Amino acid sequence: MLRFEHIAFLWALAAVPLMVILFFVVRRWKRKALALLGNRATVLKMIPEVSFTRPGLKFLFFLLAYVSVVIGAANPQIGTKVEEGKRMGSDLMILLDVSNSMLAGDLAPNRLENAKRAVSQLIDNLHNDRIGIIIFAGEAYVQLPVTTDYSAAKLFLNNITTDIVPTQGTAIGAAIDMGMKSFDLVNGSGKAMILMTDGENHEDDAVGAARRAAEKDVAIHVIGLGSPEGSPVPIYSNGSPVGFHKDEKGQTVVTKLNEPMCKEISAAGGGIYVRASNANSGLGLIMDQVAKMEKKTYNSKMFKNYEDRFQFFLAFAVLMLVLEFFISSRRNLRLSELNLFEVKKS
Template sequence: MLRFAHTQFLWALLIIPVFFIAFWAVSYWKRKAIASLGDKEVVKLMMPQVSTTRPWWKFSFFALACAMLIIGIADPQIGSKTEDIKRQGADLMILLDVSNSMLAQDLAPSRLENAKRAIAQLIDRLHSDRIGIVVFAGEAYVQLPITTDYSAAKLFLNTISTDMVPTQGTAIGAAIDLGMQSFDFKNGTGKAMIIITDGENHEDNAVDAAKNARSRDVSVHVVGVGSEAGAPIPVIENGRQVGFHTDSTGQQVISKLSEDMCKDISSAGGGVYVRANNANSGLGIVMDQINKMQRKTLDTKSFKDFEDRFQFFLGIAFVLLLVEFFISGRKNMRLSAIKLFEVKKS
């Protein structure tokens, strides 16, 4: 298999025909200028060193050298051998709480940012597993459909904020149901969910949703973010904190980690519960459990190695330029004086 590492440079090959057209136009103009001086044979005797073929040879070698140089810069590569690769992977769905309570700062710099940083580290640990992201507050939305494109996963992760779900609340059950809809149950591989939340569920029965997931062989793990003491919820306007959320009596709202709810969900979902802190996100423990799941083996054939071949084209370009340099644009008078096939008259 042949490929080019820098295909954009191949567009420069279009300049080669332009070179030939320009050279032909200049040659045609020179011939007309010489013809205007007088009789062709007389002018030829006046300029015995002028050659009509050598400039074309010189230019042809130069143009071909340019073409080889461009191809070399594009770096042609050849797949040296193929290898059958067996990859094993599981399906993993991240359910991330983006309610306003996740702005609380009992985890630095906030619960949400701490969780996003932990997810990014988890993505770096993945190899063949597929990952998807669901965000939820009062409602749940698929932020990233399940995929093996880890670069896309990180890109979508960076865009997550509490502003992306207009309805406030913590609908963990709806998030679990949406995560279940995102799985492909026909592929037979292991499946798991990781819920990252402070556990303040006010919208639905998350425990029943976790039980339903477990009944379909999907394990539900929970990472609790926050502290038992809790923290006030900042009010953010135009990217700046302008105060804290208050209740109807004017008292600051303190958001606390609801560990009982988190434990109930993980227990119903057949998973583990881990409490995150500033030193440990807890996802390492969860991934240890997920790595024990059944993974489907996928047989794929791909090129193992690609070897650069640019040096051959650069070498050819150098030789062509060397030959072009030593070709004179004028006739060699000594060689022209040799008449090998001329019959001398006695």
């Protein structure tokens, strides 16, 4: 398995096309300037030491050295060993509301980003627990099956937006049912769902779904996002707010936290309800409940002993720079006078 320790350094490779373009622009300019001096054959006899091929070769060596240095700085690593073992942990499924109302700004910067930041902090504090992500609006989708790959979990989390689900709404019940299908309900215990929603405009029997989950020993904890006073829902265009959603009467739509519904779902699911704020996401209280659950033993496979490979790229870069240094930009007149294939007339 290959990975880069500092993958952000690879952005420096974007300069390669610019270097190539600049090289050919300068080369073309030099050719035009040379053509202005007179007949090409005559001019070349006046500058016999000038080489028109060696600068290109030197540039190629420099470019290869630059690319190698960038890749080396990113430090490619190879996982050379797959370690199999047994772990004990709980299975957590995050049910994240991505309806348009989650763009309301009563939690900074908005409800959705506040929730994503809380989940990211949760992932940082996990050790042996497995985590999955389900997103929902009018429909529910599995964004990430339960896994111990926390890096993948963060990657999927960062890509979540309100545009990722085409149908708007708040199908909490569908999300809970999908979470139940994602769990292995045959082996072990210690399963819970963390529902993060504003609870507004729910479209199905969320309470019934939570009750069915609790009957199979899966707790449903709920984090309420938003405020009872509510906040308008912004409209974005090219990443910038351009106004607010309005109803058919032209009035600005205000989305409010449906706290009674959130409490009812958590009660039916045998979990707890916490209302998030800018200062406290509420995940701490819920994780205290998760820590009390019975841990499940499961098999895990992970790449271990990642070995650095930056040294190969840096060595290649040094070699290219040495070659570039020893190649002169001028022609060797003695070598150019040799004509090994010349046929001498008797």
